[in-house]
Amino acid sequence: MIFPWQAADWSRLQQLRGHWPHALLLHGQAGIGKLRFVQHLAQGLLCEAQQANGEPCGACEACIWFAQGNHPDYRIVVPEALAAEAGVAGGADEKAEKADGDEGKKTRAPSKEIKIEQIRGLLDFVGVGSHRGGARVVVLYPAEALNIAAANALLRTLEEPSAGVVFLMVSARIDRLLPTIISRCRQWPMTMPAPELTTKWLTAQGVDQTVALLAEAGGAPLVALALASDENRALRDWTLKQLAAGPECDAFACGEALQKLPVPLVLGWLQRWMYDLLAQRTAGAPRYFPQASAAFTRCASQADASAFARFMRTVTRQRAVENHPLNVRLVFEELFIGYRALFA
Numbered sequence: 001m002i003f004p005w006q007a008a009d010w011s012r013l014q015q016l017r018g019h020w021p022h023a024l025l026l027h028g029q030a031g032i033g034k035l036r037f038v039q040h041l042a043q044g045l046l047c048e049a050q051q052a053n054g055e056p057c058g059a060c061e062a063c064i065w066f067a068q069g070n071h072p073d074y075r076i077v078v079p080e081a082l083a084a085e086a087g088v089a090g091g092a093d094e095k096a097e098k099a100d101g102d103e104g105k106k107t108r109a110p111s112k113e114i115k116i117e118q119i120r121g122l123l124d125f126v127g128v129g130s131h132r133g134g135a136r137v138v139v140l141y142p143a144e145a146l147n148i149a150a151a152n153a154l155l156r157t158l159e160e161p162s163a164g165v166v167f168l169m170v171s172a173r174i175d176r177l178l179p180t181i182i183s184r185c186r187q188w189p190m191t192m193p194a195p196e197l198t199t200k201w202l203t204a205q206g207v208d209q210t211v212a213l214l215a216e217a218g219g220a221p222l223v224a225l226a227l228a229s230d231e232n233r234a235l236r237d238w239t240l241k242q243l244a245a246g247p248e249c250d251a252f253a254c255g256e257a258l259q260k261l262p263v264p265l266v267l268g269w270l271q272r273w274m275y276d277l278l279a280q281r282t283a284g285a286p287r288y289f290p291q292a293s294a295a296f297t298r299c300a301s302q303a304d305a306s307a308f309a310r311f312m313r314t315v316t317r318q319r320a321v322e323n324h325p326l327n328v329r330l331v332f333e334e335l336f337i338g339y340r341a342l343f344a
């Protein structure tokens with residue numbers, strides 16, 4: 001099933017039936033359920049007893065195969081690191097590694113890229129005819145994970161489309177795709193969920209403080225849901241208090257308290273806090289942490305505007321190397337010292 005806020009996108013997409021594009025690029029903010037949507041769309045294209053409005057029936061042979069993950073006319077291509085999220089079995093690399101035996105060597109981190117081997121693996125699928133006489137469907141998720149070699153290999157397939165093959169590409173970062181790929185796809189911007197639908201849905205999932213969580217999640221309901229059950233929520237609230245203290249922020253306590261946390265997580269808090277500080281200065285209202293409005297007013301009036309921009313650049317630079325910090329505690333100490341200096 002798709003999410004309740006996707007019904008309008010679903011209906012509008014069904015109007016493409018009859019002249020379905022060879023490649024469709026669904027794009028939109030992270031955390032709004034694009035993966036589930038595209039999987040449902042794929043099932044709808046493969047279903048052999050479609051319901052009204054393109055809904056898959058859920059009961060025909062094709063639907064049962066799809067649910068079991070072995071429809072012969074369906075492929076989903078994801079980075080190894082997202083295999084579990086997308087509900088697909090581990091890639092070829094994983095099997096090879098198991099065959100090598102996993103004793104004595106450190107397991108390498110699963111790849112976050114879609115590799116050229118994965119795209120090459122599609123060529124046979126695209127080259128042979130349909131098993132069931134209907135469409136063949138390929139989902140690529142997320143398209144921005146294609147590395148350069150893989151993107152170029154895919155491009156050749158998109159340039160010479162095989163009859164009956166439908167590519168469904170999904171992206172949260174369309175700005176990272178090759179323009180040549182984008183130009184060969186029909187673009188489909190996914191609608192941002194309406195707050196009244198998402199708060200209702202979150203409440204039904206047993207989440208409280210839905211408004212504050214949705215604000216922090218930038219309106220993305222699946223991000224809000226993850227935040228609600230975030231085991232680091234207490235530390236996050238503590239960190240926000242430190243940031244709210246402005247010139248009194250205890251940088252060394254931050255380094256000590258946060259050193260066990262993933263760097264990207266803390267940088268994300270800091271970035272959103274800084275965004276809100278700027279928003280307070282320019283627009284008069286924070287976006288992510290509306291509950292801290294008073295702190296933003298106070299901090300914004302104390303901080304030096306030019307130092308602001310410099311510090312934002314420092315945070316952005318840290319994000320570029322966030323996965324390989326030499327000393328996490330030191331990284332955090334320096335960042336929070338830099339933050340405190342804004343108010344000097």
Ligand SMILES: [Zn+2]
Nearest residue numbers: 047057060063
């Ligand atoms: Zn069906």
